[in-house]
Amino acid sequence: MKQVSKSFPGVKALQNVNFTLKKGEVHCLIGANGAGKSTLMKILSGVYTKDEGDINLEGQPVTIKTPLDSMALGISTIYQELSLVEELSLAENIFLGNYLKRKGGIIKWRQINDEAKRLFSLLGVSVSPTMQASQASMGLKQMTEIAKAIAAECKIIIMDEPSTALSNDEVLKLFDVIKLLKEQEYTIVYISHKLEELYAIGDRVTVLRNGKWVITDEMKNLAQPDLIRHITGRTIEKKANIHTETKREEFLKVKGFTNQKIKNVSFSVSKGEIVGLYGLVGSGRTELLRAIYGADPIQTGELQIDGKKKSITSPQKAVEVGMGLVPENRKTEGANLDLSILENAFLPSLHSFSKNSFVNLRKMKQVMKDMIEKLNIKTSGSDVPLRNLSGGNQQKVIISRWLINNSRLLLFDEPTQGIDIGAKDEIYSIMKELSNGGTSIIMATSEIEELLSVCDRVLVMFEGKLIKEFSQPSHYKSEIMNIAVSG
Ligand SMILES: Nc1ncnc2c1ncn2[C@@H]1O[C@H](COP(=O)(O)OP(=O)(O)OP(=O)(O)O)[C@@H](O)[C@H]1O
Ligand SMILES: [Mg+2]
Structure with a gap:
């Protein structure tokens, strides 16, 4: 050519x-x-x-x-x-x-x-x-x-x-x-x-x-x-994981979650904590996130937020209590390719930008402009249909959705799939920024390096069960990988 x-x-x-x-x-x-x-x-x-x-x-x-x-x-x-x-x-x-x-x-x-x-x-x-x-x-x-x-x-x-x-x-x-x-x-x-x-x-x-x-x-x-x-076009230095933690309050508690794909899973997440979910494809990571988010039903189990029992039977309810999910398969689950970048990004947070059914478009555009800059989303403007963006830039828009929404608990399923190396680092630092501000994050990933550099704690899953937790994950790389493979 x-x-x-x-x-x-x-x-x-x-x-x-x-x-x-x-x-x-x-x-x-x-x-x-x-x-x-x-x-x-x-x-x-x-x-x-x-x-x-x-x-x-x-x-x-x-x-x-x-x-x-x-x-x-x-x-x-x-x-x-x-x-x-x-x-x-x-x-x-x-x-x-x-x-x-x-x-x-x-x-x-x-x-x-x-x-x-x-x-x-x-x-x-x-x-x-x-x-x-x-x-x-x-x-x-x-x-x-x-x-x-x-x-x-x-x-x-x-x-x-x-x-x-x-x-x-x-x-x-x-x-x-x-x-x-x-x-x-x-x-x-x-x-x-x-x-x-x-x-x-x-x-x-x-x-x-x-x-x-x-x-x-x-x-x-x-x-x-x-x-x-x-x-x-520049050199990227690995940013150190500066994520100072003080005494933390428990935010989310999952007790005995069970359905077809997950078996008796219990764990908790504190305010401002980043918890990693590691396991092979098919180990139940995605299914666990979906169950917490109310996208898949559970047969038995209980979920608490701030110590109070909540029944999250639909994603809508999950959003109401402050959760956000970046799904694995953005093409079918997360994005609407015919809507604009702005519409996609503000879908879950429209209510907080409107008053008496008037939408504050100017403010939304300003927030979106900042996001486009921060995540380096390549587009000529925020009213461009999502379809016209490259694959990775679409993913960035879906991530920005939850960064805008001030969620209290973010569920990320393979968030950096298809994302270029520069933007990956930017997304990690935004995650850390959010968690320093008190947002809790659960991130499922199959990239071990990503897991070790970002997460405070790692849960390893195998065949639908939660096998073990590691609170200083970077010290246990090979053990984490072994458990993921053989339980
Ligand atoms: N059908 C289209 N209409 C308008 N703009 C488009 C269209 N297809 C691609 N673009 C634009 O062309 C540029 C290149 O996009 P392209 O999809 O080739 O990127 P890419 O290198 O494959 O990125 P990624 O790693 O995210 O897949 C982007 O700015 C994108 O927004
Ligand atoms: Mg491409």
């Missing part, structure tokens, strides 16, 4: 970007939220058309105006929000759109199952191709997308933040598959905010910043601090 430029109303998403792929390489594409990574790849996959620039494939100029053009050239994209048809089988999904190529247009379903089986075993995945997509885990769905790309005889596979929704095991499996694909001369573009991942699989890397090309080099030539400097 040569000198590629693309503008959206009010935003220069890409300016004269050069991007080259060598056959058979894993090329990492990185940069802060809103840098232009997804846009560049959407141009390659025909979702967006470029304003300027040229694209050459194997030395020949090519025109890509639609996704079909891109597919015909052998370019496949695996989107973060996977695109399988839930009601169809995995095999049907793999060949959906591809069977048209077959001679005479006749579909041989029996062959399709056999062929799907062959593709899965090629990828080292053992699964029945007749399984319905809705039954498959995130990891398996992704493998199905990869199988689909191979079935379509692609040469280039674009993976836009493929690891965000995967468990650690699934990520390792994905890396194995990527290595396998590389051996077979597939070319892979890998987008991620997790720098360790890049070093694990990347051959070369290209960094974008503010829509501009910054550098392309071999992964091995760039140490982590160099990468961070290229991404952010």
